[in-house]
Amino acid sequence: MRKEDKTAVIEQIATTVEKYANFYLTDIATLNAAKTSSLRRECSKQEIKLLVVKNTLFKKALEKVNGDFSALDSSLKGNTAVMFSNDANSPAKLIKIFAKGTDIPKLKAAYVQESFYVGAENLELLVNIKSKNELIGDVIALLQSPAKNVISALQSGGQTIHGVLKTLAEKTN
Numbered sequence: 001m002r003k004e005d006k007t008a009v010i011e012q013i014a015t016t017v018e019k020y021a022n023f024y025l026t027d028i029a030t031l032n033a034a035k036t037s038s039l040r041r042e043c044s045k046q047e048i049k050l051l052v053v054k055n056t057l058f059k060k061a062l063e064k065v066n067g068d069f070s071a072l073d074s075s076l077k078g079n080t081a082v083m084f085s086n087d088a089n090s091p092a093k094l095i096k097i098f099a100k101g102t103d104i105p106k107l108k109a110a111y112v113q114e115s116f117y118v119g120a121e122n123l124e125l126l127v128n129i130k131s132k133n134e135l136i137g138d139v140i141a142l143l144q145s146p147a148k149n150v151i152s153a154l155q156s157g158g159q160t161i162h163g164v165l166k167t168l169a170e171k172t173n
Contacts, residue, residue, distance in 0.1 A: 009057055010061045010064065011061075013057060014061040014065050016049065017061060017065050018065055020049065020084035020085060022085050022110070023082050023083060023111050024082065024091040024092065024095065024107060024112075024126075025076070025082055025107075026082075026095060026105040026107055027080065027081070027106045028079070028104065028105040031104055035104075038098075039098055039105065042094055042098075046085075046094060047085065047090075048083050048084065048091050050081060050082070051081065052079075052080070053080055053082055055080055058076060059076055071116040072109050072111065075109035075118055080108065083095075088112050088126075088129050088131045088132070089112075089126060089128070089130070089131060092127045099123075103120075106120055107119075107126075112126060
């Protein structure tokens with residue numbers, strides 16, 4: 001590959017890294033053609049960009065991006081496919097589904113929500129990680145819960161007080 005071509009590829013990879021909030025490094029080398037096609041189709045459905053990269057070009061692209069990605073250097077060996085996503089856990093779920101029984105694709109490492117996860121043992125943790133929107137929804141639900149309880153108590157309490165006053169009024173008559 002000519003130097004100009006390598007530079008263009010590095011720039012393209014760096015742009016992709018900046019575009020997506022999360023990425024997963026996987027090994028899909030031993031998948032057959034049918035499974036690879038199926039994985040690519042599923043990635044496309046879930047808005048995950050799957051890109052097979054040369055490790056050296058990917059390292060150089062990460063050097064162009066703001067931040068220190070040196071924690072991933074040990075994972076950039078052998079065949080590497082990168083799954084880019086703005087959703088924190090959808091690539092992990094997809095890897096888990098496809099890896100049932102075969103362990104391929106295999107998680108090598110991940111950069112998720114500005115944290116590094118190195119090693120296949122982190123897959124279950126990544127599957128259970130909540131996305132930003134899920135966390136916002138949880139916070140809103142927690143904030144609404146006390147308000148709903150207070151309103152409910154006031155409404156039921158009003159009926160109780162009204163009943164007590166009505167009974168007292170009937171007794172005095």
